Amino acid sequence: MSVTVSPNTPPNGRPLRRNDLHACVRDPVLDTMTFLNEITHRYPDAISFAPGRPYDGFFDIEQIFDRLRGYLDHLAARGRTPDEVRTALYQYGPTAGQIRDIVADSLRADEGIDVPPESIVVTVGAQEAMLLVLRALVAGPGDVVLVASPCYSGITGAARLLGAGVVPVDEGEDGLSLAELETVIARERAAGRRPRALYVIPDHSNPSGNTLDRDTRDGLLATAERHGILIIEDSPYRRVSPGTPLPTLKSLDRSRAVVHLGSYSKTVFPGARVGFAVADQEVVDEDGRVGLLADELTRIKSMVTVNTSSLSQAVVAGALLAADGRISALNAEQAAHYGDAMRTTLRCLDARLPASLREALGVRWNRPAGGFFLTVRVPFRADNAALARSAEKFGVLWTPMSYFYPDGGGNRALRLSTSYLTTAEIQEGTARLADFIEAQSATEENLPSGPANIRNR
Structure with a gap:
């Protein structure tokens, strides 16, 4: 039938x-x-x-091959055998990323961010980095994430996918108000909620276009340390803007209060889908062993995307190597x-x-x-x-x-x-x-x- x-x-x-x-x-x-x-x-x-x-x-098809060859030559110059180079390109790579040393060198050269490669997780764009950080920090129903408002819709979208509470900190036309931030933190705690982090784009923000001045940057760091919250610093537009930018929050951070997110979508090309998180905060387990927040993000990533494309990482690394790590020169x-x-x-x-x-x-x-x-x-x-x-x-x-x-x-x-x-x-x-x-x-x-x-x- x-x-x-x-x-x-x-x-x-x-x-x-x-x-x-x-x-x-x-x-x-x-x-x-x-x-x-x-x-x-x-x-x-x-x-x-x-x-x-x-x-x-600004995109040139042939440049992709030049960047790829530059990275392969770099691996060979460091003593990798042809078989090892082939594996680095074709196989699943380390979950935390295989170009973390190159990213760390670039951050040190261009931004004055001096962190070990082990504190970096290479992600599928900055969007995955946001998801990983939120998943790690929001541990219970009373945990909330503060966002400078208006804010990039990617962070609110990621939070809602995870069921995480989002609390806006309203910007004025001149940018984020530290007084408003203090008010919001106090209000949330009085209501029995726990602010875990503040998400902010300090330089030429999406969507407003505002940039935080130096005094506000210093005040944000002091506020975060005083209240025991983290700052999630998203930084995609610094190196596609003219002039010398103000210091990143992470470069000013002396108490590991900042998780710095970066992306090569604007500075290299979007199709690569490569970003990263700098998460050098110490995490102590129940037995007193100390690790890094980056380790916890890596565990989460292993169940989300397994690893970031080795081919994409190779092209991005080639671009960084060609400019001696200086995105400012490359761009x-x-x-x-x-x-x-x-x-x-x-x-x-x-x-x-x-x-x-x-x-x-x-x-x-x-x-x-x-x-x-x-x-x-x-x-x-x-x-x-x-x-x-x-x-x-x-x-x-x-x-x-x-x-x-x-x-x-x-x-x-x-x-x-x-x-x-x-x-x-x-x-x-x-x-x-x-x-x-x-x-x-x-x-x-x-x-x-x-x-x-x-x-x-």
Whole structure:
């Protein structure tokens, strides 16, 4: 007897109920990038200030092979046999990473971060590093992670996948307030919760574009030591920005209060998917034996990704070796380009929306000196419906800042990414954006207050 099965019928005849899956699949945070991808594909001719991606013009196919050969030559020069070199490239490598010594040398040369290779875990991008650190630190239902808000959605997404509580520490327009941080810590402890760490991007933050000044950096370290919490420092934009950056929190850290996360997605190339965590905090077990937090992260990683791609590590290592470990030298041209892109964007916005018009409309923006992002504050709801109208009627895309507020907020602000566009695209895109802002500001009072005709997540 034959049975006809509809192509729409699952093999067991019973569709899964979404409500029976983990609650994280229904979390709006996980839908934000999906919506941006949908609208980007829907309006392919729109100029997009949405993606925080490196500029494609710096990528050269042949360079990958040069970097790979450089690393293989490095292994041979250190006495590795051909069989050992082959194994290093083709086999599963050490879970903690096989280029930790090269990463450590680079951090010492470029950032003044002097840590042993054993304190480093090489990860599948910085995103895996976030997941590992959160999984290790959040031990019970009363443990929470503090985040500078607005914050990168990757950290809140990782926390929600793990069921970890996220508590925002609101930034002002000038950046993180130490007084607000003290208030939040006291409030959480009074409620019986245990703040474990504060996540922050000190340099040219995603999404706001803000940079913490030196006094705030010093104050953060003092606060962390006083309250016994860790700082999770995420640092992807320092070496794609012009000029000499302020010291990393980790380079200023004298009490092992900072877990430093890094990524080669912006500085080498995103497709490599290589990042790292510096976790030199001591961990004492029940028998009094002392290890490192990096060891615990490695144990977790062994059950998540097993190891980071040996081939990707080899290419990244080759890039570091070619520059004697100095990402600053490797990325000098790129940093100048991204600085020019930011200045061009700001100059074009100033020309198209001069001060008198901005004041009349109630529009303003910050002025980052580097990084990929800036924030534009507007007098209307910058939500998905407004983004759809901007794409359809004006041919320009951006990112709603509301995506980056864990507890809501940012409804009248948008994020612009300046990194992925040419000068001509920036000039045309800012003109289109200014037209949209003027039109949307003028019609805001007449917009319907009911549900929009597009999903509003």
